[in-house]
Structures are given as C-alpha cells and as structure tokens.
Amino acid sequence: MSVVLEAQQLTSVRAGRTLFSDLSWQLAAGEILHIEGPNGAGKSTLLRIVAGLLQPLEGEVLLFGQPQREDPELWQRQTLFIGHKPAVKAELTALENLHFQSRLDGVQLDDPWQLLETVGLLGLEDIPAQQLSAGQQRRIALARLFYSQAKLWILDEPFTALDTRGIDLLHQRFAQHLEHGGALLLTSHQPLTWSGERLQRLRIEAADE
Amino acid sequence: MNNASTWQLLSAIMRRDLAVALRRRSDIINPLLFVVIVVTLFPLAVGPGPDILGRIATGVIWVAALLSALLGSERLFRDDFLDGNLEQLVLLPAPLPVLALGKISVHWLLSGLPLVILAPLCALLLKLPIDAWGILMLTLLIGTPMLSAMTAVGAALTVSLGRGGALLSLLLLPLFIPLLIFAAAAVESTLVGTSAYGHVLLLAGLMLLTLTLAPLAVAAAIRVSVN
Amino acid sequence: MWKWLHPYAKGEATYRLLGAWLPWLSALAALFVAVGLGWGLFYAPPDYQQGDSYRIIFIHVPAAMFSMGAYTGMAIAALIALVWQIRTAEWAIAAIAPVGAVLTFVALFTGAVWGKPMWGTWWEWDARLTSELILLFLYIGVLALYYAFNDARTGAKAAAILALVGVVNVPIIHFSVYWWNSLHQGATITKFEKPSMPVEMLTPLLISIAGFLFLTAALVTQRLRNEILKQELHRPWAQQQLGVEAEHGV
Amino acid sequence: MAFDSWQEAIWMGGYGFYVWLSFGVSLLAIAILVVHGLLTRKKLAAMAVQEQQRKQRLARRQQQERAQRKEKGAQ
Numbered sequence: 001m002s003v004v005l006e007a008q009q010l011t012s013v014r015a016g017r018t019l020f021s022d023l024s025w026q027l028a029a030g031e032i033l034h035i036e037g038p039n040g041a042g043k044s045t046l047l048r049i050v051a052g053l054l055q056p057l058e059g060e061v062l063l064f065g066q067p068q069r070e071d072p073e074l075w076q077r078q079t080l081f082i083g084h085k086p087a088v089k090a091e092l093t094a095l096e097n098l099h100f101q102s103r104l105d106g107v108q109l110d111d112p113w114q115l116l117e118t119v120g121l122l123g124l125e126d127i128p129a130q131q132l133s134a135g136q137q138r139r140i141a142l143a144r145l146f147y148s149q150a151k152l153w154i155l156d157e158p159f160t161a162l163d164t165r166g167i168d169l170l171h172q173r174f175a176q177h178l179e180h181g182g183a184l185l186l187t188s189h190q191p192l193t194w195s196g197e198r199l200q201r202l203r204i205e206a207a208d209e
Numbered sequence: 210m211n212n213a214s215t216w217q218l219l220s221a222i223m224r225r226d227l228a229v230a231l232r233r234r235s236d237i238i239n240p241l242l243f244v245v246i247v248v249t250l251f252p253l254a255v256g257p258g259p260d261i262l263g264r265i266a267t268g269v270i271w272v273a274a275l276l277s278a279l280l281g282s283e284r285l286f287r288d289d290f291l292d293g294n295l296e297q298l299v300l301l302p303a304p305l306p307v308l309a310l311g312k313i314s315v316h317w318l319l320s321g322l323p324l325v326i327l328a329p330l331c332a333l334l335l336k337l338p339i340d341a342w343g344i345l346m347l348t349l350l351i352g353t354p355m356l357s358a359m360t361a362v363g364a365a366l367t368v369s370l371g372r373g374g375a376l377l378s379l380l381l382l383p384l385f386i387p388l389l390i391f392a393a394a395a396v397e398s399t400l401v402g403t404s405a406y407g408h409v410l411l412l413a414g415l416m417l418l419t420l421t422l423a424p425l426a427v428a429a430a431i432r433v434s435v436n
Numbered sequence: 437m438w439k440w441l442h443p444y445a446k447g448e449a450t451y452r453l454l455g456a457w458l459p460w461l462s463a464l465a466a467l468f469v470a471v472g473l474g475w476g477l478f479y480a481p482p483d484y485q486q487g488d489s490y491r492i493i494f495i496h497v498p499a500a501m502f503s504m505g506a507y508t509g510m511a512i513a514a515l516i517a518l519v520w521q522i523r524t525a526e527w528a529i530a531a532i533a534p535v536g537a538v539l540t541f542v543a544l545f546t547g548a549v550w551g552k553p554m555w556g557t558w559w560e561w562d563a564r565l566t567s568e569l570i571l572l573f574l575y576i577g578v579l580a581l582y583y584a585f586n587d588a589r590t591g592a593k594a595a596a597i598l599a600l601v602g603v604v605n606v607p608i609i610h611f612s613v614y615w616w617n618s619l620h621q622g623a624t625i626t627k628f629e630k631p632s633m634p635v636e637m638l639t640p641l642l643i644s645i646a647g648f649l650f651l652t653a654a655l656v657t658q659r660l661r662n663e664i665l666k667q668e669l670h671r672p673w674a675q676q677q678l679g680v681e682a683e684h685g686v
Numbered sequence: 687m688a689f690d691s692w693q694e695a696i697w698m699g700g701y702g703f704y705v706w707l708s709f710g711v712s713l714l715a716i717a718i719l720v721v722h723g724l725l726t727r728k729k730l731a732a733m734a735v736q737e738q739q740r741k742q743r744l745a746r747r748q749q750q751e752r753a754q755r756k757e758k759g760a761q
Contacts (some may be wrong), residue, residue, distance in 0.1 A: 019680065051300060051313045052299075052300060053299060053435055053436070054436060055521075062327070073302045073303075073304075076210075076211070076300050076301060076302040077302045079213045079300075081295055081296075081297075081300055083296060084293070085291070085292055085293025085296070085328070086292065086293055087292060087293035087294045087296075087297045088292060088293075089225065089229055089288075089292065089294065090288070090292060091228075091232040091233060092228060092229060092232070094223070096228065100225040100228075103213070103214070103216060103217065103218075103221035104213070104221050104222070104297070104301060105211055106211035106212045106217070106218075107211075111362055128232070134415030139396055148213065149211075152356070214506060232661060234615065331486070350510065351644070360557075362597075362601055366581060366594050366597060366598060367584070367594075369580075369585075369590070370584055370585070376577075376580055376581065376584060379573065379576065379577050379580055380577040381581075382573070383570050383573040383574050383577065383605075384601070384602070384605050384607070384609075386609050386613070387605070387608045387609055387612035388611070388613075390612045390616045391612060392617060394616070409614060423599075426597055426600070426601050428598050429518065429597050429668060430594065433590055433593040433594050434590075434594075436587070436590050452756045475694070476687060477705075477709070478687055478689065478695055479688055480688060481687055481688050482688060482699065486698040486707065487698075487699045487700070487701060488698040488700075488702075489698070489701035489704055491697075491698070491705050492704065492705060492708045495708060495709060495712050496708070500713065516712075534719065534722075534726065535719065538715050538716065538718075538719050541711045541715060542711075542715055542716070543717075545708065545711055546708040546711075546712060548706050549707050549708045549711075550708065552704055553701055586689050599710070616698065624704065627757070637738075638714065643754070655716075655719055655720070655723070657687070658723045658724055659726075662723060662726045662727055662730065665730050666725070666726075666730055669730065669733060669734055669737065674739065675734045677735075678727075678730055678731040678734045679731055
C-alpha cells in the first residue's frame with residue numbers, strides 16, 4: 001500500500017506546555033488513523049497541524065512524500081478538514097450552504113437534492129441553518145464528505161451530535177472512501193465500530209516535563 | 210481533489226458573503242443610521258448657525274464615517290471565526306491575501322458605498338456649501354475603501370479575542386489620521402476656491418498603497434487568529 | 437541557519453549573552469547621560485533667544501530620536517519574528533515597546549513643558565508634539581495587543597503584524613501631520629530645531645544622544661532578559677537563574 | 687559653568703520651574719521603568735518557586751498513590 005501521509009518527529013508546544021514530542025507515524029491508502037487521548041492531550045492540535053492550520057514547533061508532515069511547507073496549495077487541494085466548528089453559515093439555508101460549500105470545494109453539484117436526501121435533510125432545505133438542531137447543522141457540514149474527491153480526510157470529532165443513523169451513515173461513507181484508496185485521520189470519543197487491520201490507533205497523552 | 214481556480218473561489222466567497230449580509234440588513238443599516246444621528250447631534254450641540262456648521266461639516270462627517278467604520282468592523286470576520294469558516298478560508302487552495310481582498314471589497318460595497326451615497330444628506334444637514342458636495346463624495350469614494358481595508362486588518366487581529374471593541378479603536382484610529390487630514394484638506398481647499406487636485410491625487414495614492422499592503426496584513430493576521 | 441542550535445538552548449544562550457552586555461551598557465548609559473545632561477544644564481551657554489529654557493533640548497531631542505528609533509527597532513524585530521519565526525525576536529517586541537512608549541512620553545512631556553515658556557500654553561498642536569502623541573498611541577496599541585491574548589506566542593505574532601502595519605504608516609502619519617501643521621499654523625514656527633547650533637551646545641547634545649542610545653539599549657536588554665525568563669520559566673536553567681534549585685527525576 | 691552661583695543655576699533665568707520639571711519627570715519615568723524591570727524579575731522568581739512547589743506536591747501525591755497501590759498488591 002502506498003503511504004499517503006507521514007508525520008516525522010512532530011513536536012508541539014502550546015501555551016508553554018509540551019503536548020507531544022517526537023511523534024512519528026505513517027498512514028497508507030485505505031487506512032484509518034484514530035487519534036485517542038484524554039481531553040487537552042493535543043488531539044485537535046495534531047489534526048490542525050496536519051491540516052496546515054498550525055505549524056509544529058519541530059518536525060514535518062508529508063503528503064505523498066511531499067513536505068507540507070513546499071506546496072501548501074497542492075496540500076489543500078488533496079485534503080479535506082472538518083473541525084469542531086461546522087463551517088455552516090447560520091443565515092443561509094441548508095441548500096444554500098451546500099451550494100456555496102461545493103463551489104469552494106471545486107465541485108459542481110449535479111443533484112443537490114439527492115445529496116440532501118442522503119444526509120437526511122430533505123424537507124428542511126429552505127430553513128435557515130440557525131433554526132436547525134446541532135445534529136442537523138452537523139449533517140450539513142458532513143454533506144461535504146459525500147461529494148469530496150480529496151484523498152485525505154481530517155475529521156475532528158465527526159460523530160458529535162449525530163444520532164445512531166447518522167453515525168452508521170458516516171461509517172458507510174468512510175468505507176467507500178477507503179475502498180477508493182482514500183485515507184482518514186480522525187479523533188472520536190465514540191468507539192469506532194470498525195473491524196480489521198485497516199484501523200490504526202494512536203494514543204497521545206500530555207507529556208510531563 | 211479540489212480543482213477550483215482562485216477566481217472561482219474568490220467569486221464563491223464574495224457571493225456567499227453578499228448573500229449572508231443581505232439576510233442581516235440591520236447590520237448594514239445601523240452604522241449608516243449612526244452617522245446620520247451623529248451628524249444630527251452636532252447642530253444641537255454647537256448651534257445651527259451656517260458659519261460654524263459649514264466650517265466643521267467636513268470634519269464631522271469624516272469623523273462620523275471613521276467611527277461607523279469601527280462600529281461595523283466586527284461583522285467582517287467575527288461570524289466566520291465563530292462558525293469555523295475562517296479556518297476553512299485558510300485551507301482553500303488560493304492565495305489568502307486575494308481572498309481577503311475579496312472580503313474587504315464586499316464589506317466596502319455594503320458599508321463604504323452606502324456612506325458615499327448618504328453623504329449629500331449629511332452635507333445638507335450640516336449646511337456644507339453645495340460647491341463642496343462633489344469633492345466630499347469624491348474623498349469618501351476614495352477614502353472608504355481604505356477604511357474597509359484598515360478595519361479588516363484590525364478586525365482580523367482581534368477576532369479571536371471576543372471582546373475586541375475598545376482595543377480595536379485603539380489600534381485603528383491612529384492609523385486613520387492621514388486619511389482624515391488629507392480628505393478634510395481636499396474639501397477645505399475647494400471651499401476656499403483652490404484646486405483640490407493634489408489632495409485627491411495623494412488620497413488615491415494612499416488608497417492604492419493600502420489596498421496593496423492591507424490584504425497581506427489581513428492574511429497574516431487571519432493565520433495567527435485561527436491558531 | 438538557526439537549525440543547528442537546539443531550540444531549548446537558544447533562550448539560555450541569548451540570556452547569558454545579554455547578561456554579559458548589560459553591565460557595560462548600563463555603565464555607559466549612566467556615564468554619558470550624566471555627562472551630557474550635566475554639561476547641558478550647567479556648562480553650556482544660554483541661548484540668545486530662549487535663555488535657559490532651551491536646556492530642555494538636551495533631554496527632549498534624544499528622547500524624541502529614540503522614540504522613533506525604538507519603533508523602527510521593534511518593527512525590525514517584528515519582521516524577523518514573522519519571517520524567520522525566531523522567538524527571541526518575538527520577545528524583543530515586548531521588551532522594546534514599553535521602553536519606546538516611555539521615551540515617547542518623555543519627548544511628549546518635555547515638549548509640552550517647553551511649550552509653556554515658548555508659546556505660553558501647555559499644549560500646542562505643534563507638528564512634532566502631535567506626531568509624538570500619535571506614536572504613543574501606536575506603542576500602546578502594540579502593547580495592548582501583545583498582552584490581550586492568553587497564548588503568548590499568538591499575542592507576539594499579532595503584535596508583530598501590528599508593528600509592521602504601524603511602521604509603514606509612521607512616515608505617512610509624520611508627513612501628513614507636518615503638512616497639516618503648515619496648513620493651519622503658518623504663523624507658529626517650530627522652534628525645536630535650530631538651523632545651526634554653536635559647538636558649545638552641540639557637544640553636550642551629542643553626548644546626551646549617545647547616552648540615550650546606551651540607555652535605550654540597556655533598558656531593552658534588561659526587559660528582554662526578563663521576557664526570556666518568563667517564557668522559559670518551566671525550564672531548569674531559568675529556575676536556577678532565579679535562585680530556585682531545580683530537582684530532577686522525582 | 688554658565689552660571690555664577692548654584693542659586694542661579696537652579697533659578698535658570700526664570701525658567702527653572704520648566705527645566706527642572708522636564709528633567710525631573712523624565713528621569714522619574716525612566717527610573718520607574720528600571721524599577722519595574724527589577725520588580726518583574728522578583729515576581730518571576732516567586733512564580734518559579736510556586737511552580738516548583740506545585741511540582742513537588744504532584745510528585746508527592748504520585749508517590750503516595752504508588753505506595754497505596756503496592757500495599758493493595760501485597761494484600
């Protein structure tokens with residue numbers, strides 16, 4: 001299997017505290033890396049470093065062997081990051097959100113209604129997002145996954161606020177993504193109902209000085 | 210793979226910002242009402258005589274414009290920061306300064322341009338001689354894009370603080386001084402019958418400089434703020 | 437170029453280097469300021485127009501010079517901090533800003549006091565005073581932004597961006613204020629700068645300027661050392677410096 | 687010396703108040719800056735002591751826990 005993502009000796013210090021140091025791992029196509037750890041261990045920080053929002057104090061991240069710093073634009077084209085905040089515009093409806101978001105992701109949506117149905121938002125499409133529940137807003141954000149062609153998905157707590165059906169739906173979509181040679185990096189407090197050797201676990205804990 | 214070009218991304222960002230802003234019309238209208246009310250207060254405070262009012266009209270209108278720019282500045286990035294769109298902006302495969310310029314343009318379209326259109330009403334209320342109305346509008350037309358760009362720098366720097374209001378005015382108002390001086394001088398010189406050509410040229414130069422450099426600062430500030 | 441230095445060693449090495457400089461800088465500052473001001477106060481001849489009130493120049497002009505100089509220095513540190521990500525440069529911003537702000541205040545205060553015998557008013561909208569006032573606001577802005585963030589690193593970067601924005605604006609503000617001044621107050625002549633100064637006045641002024649240079653450097657060095665200690669407080673070397681015996685391996 | 691006596695030097699031809707006010711306030715401002723720097727260092731030392739005590743407390747607690755666990759294991 002080809003290596004999609006590689007981290008080399010990552011070290012991060014936030015607010016004077018060492019979160020992790022000398023962290024190295026590899027992620028091959030078709031694999032999931034599940035980052036585990038207690039609150040404040042630096043899971044989100046690690047994800048944001050991989051996404052390119054933060055700079056590690058030391059170390060480097062490589063995508064297909066290319067260092068992040070060399071061509072950030074290429075990096076952004078190949079990856080998709082969804083953080084804690086859903087990046088949904090509260091004033092716009094679900095349909096409008098999908099419309100603009102898909103353009104920002106460089107995708108021409110052939111059938112937005114189909115997508116709305118897939119994520120279970122059909123019938124709610126013309127209500128401003130601020131009037132929807134947290135889980136429904138989350139679904140708008142996660143709809144990106146159903147058209148995304150990005151090779152690497154970076155998801156921070158994707159199951160938050162989702163009901164069991166939503167979680168199942170995501171699992172199915174993850175499976176498709178992996179079958180197509182994609183890779184997935186995620187944090188989650190929910191146990192992953194994932195079988196097999198495709199799942200890697202990485203546990204980080206705040207290092208004591 | 211995201212194959213969108215910079216222009217496609219820029220246009221999507223601008224369209225979305227416009228769509229969002231048009232859903233929240235009060236955010237557009239309130240700063241304008243603020244200007245009108247400030248302008249109304251002055252005759253009540255200093256008396257309605259045309260000689261005093263005409264003398265201070267330009268200054269009052271410009272200071273009111275500066276303050277209203279501050280008032281509306283939080284709108285620039287606050288919501289984007291809170292709902293996570295600011296970090297998605299950083300992750301788009303396009304140069305961030307270009308996208309920042311796009312956001313500045315939309316902000317100007319909804320805050321600066323209405324102010325230019327509103328200027329004759331303020332000039333009327335303050336009894337500014339009608340010969341100077343044109344030049345007042347011209348200075349506002351050149352000056353408000355600078356206001357939008359500079360407030361964008363301040364707003365991007367303070368967006369993650371949550372309570373940036375007072376700090377923002379401390380950061381920004383000193384930087385507005387050249388704009389205030391040259392804009393007021395342009396109108397003044399028209400009032401005394403000399404040519405305002407030089408001042409307008411100077412203002413235009415400042416505007417070009419600001420619109421070139423400010424997006425770079427905004428981009429750097431956004432990167433720091435999404436940390 | 438900086439990679440070969442271990443990141444943890446940088447703070448300590450810089451701290452020690454600054455510590456070696458500090459006594460020399462302080463001594464030079466004390467010497468030159470004392471000689472320059474003493475000479476200016478008691479031995480320089482009185483001005484034929486302003487009498488003895490002109491003696492304020494020996495403190496006003498150096499303070500004004502280095503209030504601007506410190507801002508430039510801060511902006512250079514900001515550029516280094518942003519482009520090369522060197523942390524010492526980030527801390528230098530926090531070290532320089534208060535020193536620059538105090539120098540600006542000194543220039544502003546002495547200028548205002550000098551204005552009383554000269555113009556008969558405590559505050560005159562003179563070009564230099566006005567631009568010093570604006571400079572003070574700029575300094576306060578940088579400081580306020582630096583300390584507004586919980587994460588020191590974020591605050592330093594934000595302040596660095598603001599310092600760079602400011603340094604582009606300072607010449608524009610300066611020019612606009614001087615121009616505005618000439619527009620509104622053609623009658624009042626700025627008397628701070630004399631076209632030519634006799635040697636007996638110029639020599640103490642130059643000594644005083646040199647003294648303020650050393651003084652600025654010494655003050656910045658002192659604060660930079662503090663700033664390094666503050667940011668590295670959890671490291672054993674910093675605790676040793678502060679007189680706490682660090683314990684290893686509990 | 688430009689003055690005949692110290693009184694005259696302090697009087698400064700009638701400008702003494704302005705001259706000495708300027709010099710006094712300026713030197714005071716700089717002195718405050720120096721003292722503030724020294725105080726900051728003292729405060730840092732206090733913080734270092736505090737941090738060390740915190741670490742010691744933490745270490746002691748860990749030791750206690752370890753000892754308790756050992757006891758339980760022995761039982």
